[in-house]
Amino acid sequence: MPILKPNSPSDQPSSAATTATALLPIAIGLPALASVFADRLGTAGSAALAVASLVLIAGVAGLLGRSAARNTAARDRRDQDVLDALDPLAGARR
Known part of the structure; x- marks a missing residue:
């Protein structure tokens, strides 16, 4: 059993991190769209875009948090x- 595996599966980004990375530009772009098209969309449309942006940002934060927690647990x-493996007395303490 090698102590350090150079290409372990936990080193690669998870699907949650990949999805969050893909959604991030959309979440950032929605407030810009809301401000550019504020006159055409009206108050309700602008508010809907702002709320959608906040929901996407919260979702991205949740996905990235879950991915970070999973990576931290795997690293631990x-x-x-x-x-x-380095401690010869590990079995005696447990």
Whole structure:
């Protein structure tokens, strides 16, 4: 068992991070569209675009948070495995 695996699956971005990255330009662009087309859309349309932007930003933040938590947990497990492999008395303490 190699201690450090150079290409472990947790090193690659998850689908949640990929989806969040793809949605980020849309979430950033919606307020710009709301301000550019404010006269044509009216108050209700501008408010709907602003709310949609906030919902997308919250969704992106949730996806990135979930991805970061998953990566942190995987890294913690991997670090613990490395420390256990390096410590000859690991079995005695448990």
